[in-house]
Amino acid sequence: QQPVQSPQAVILREGEDAVINCSSSKALYSVHWYRQKHGEAPVFLMILLKGGEQKGHDKISASFNEKKQQSSLYLTASQLSYSGTYFCGENQAHKLIFGTGTRLQVFP
């Protein structure tokens, strides 16, 4: 069973913020985040390995709450280049299971 992401889609104006959530029915030991642009391969954003850990990458950060089996991705002051589909991924014994995906569109 794959992680469930919310929302399914987000439309933003340049400079606005967004939060993407990822929930799993299984205990999470690590969470990966990827962004995939149309027609391209997924690109690794970050991995969170510890409960409550927050990591950042430029203006994109994430949190991981292992007790709630949830992770959230925070996009601050969005740029046009942030457009794409975001996937969380949970590592299940050497299987990386991708979430349902969130499509993000940023307009000028």
Add this chain to the structure above:
Amino acid sequence: DAGVTQSPTHLIKTRGQQVTLRCSPKSGHDTVSWYQQALGQGPQFIFQYYEEEERQRGNFPDRFSGHQFPNYSSELNVNALLLGDSALYLCASSGGQGRGEAFFGQGTRLTVV
């Protein structure tokens, strides 16, 4: 660093045929995973290879098989192709016995007619 390379980039096959896709991992990576991504869907895990052995497998039939070579490169074979096998096939490599982040190749677009 060449990153993860896959070949071919596009392929058209007839139903019932067999296909082989190839992947060269990023330098220094020892683990290769294969994914199938249908249009509008997220990548679905097919299997993972480490030390030339299939270490983990997703919910795919035996028609899907693979191989990893001593240089860590890998092949994905699909037999008796069905129309539903049409998809983007992605290869991802990772280091640390598969515990690290996965780097994806550009994929092979397979169309079955």
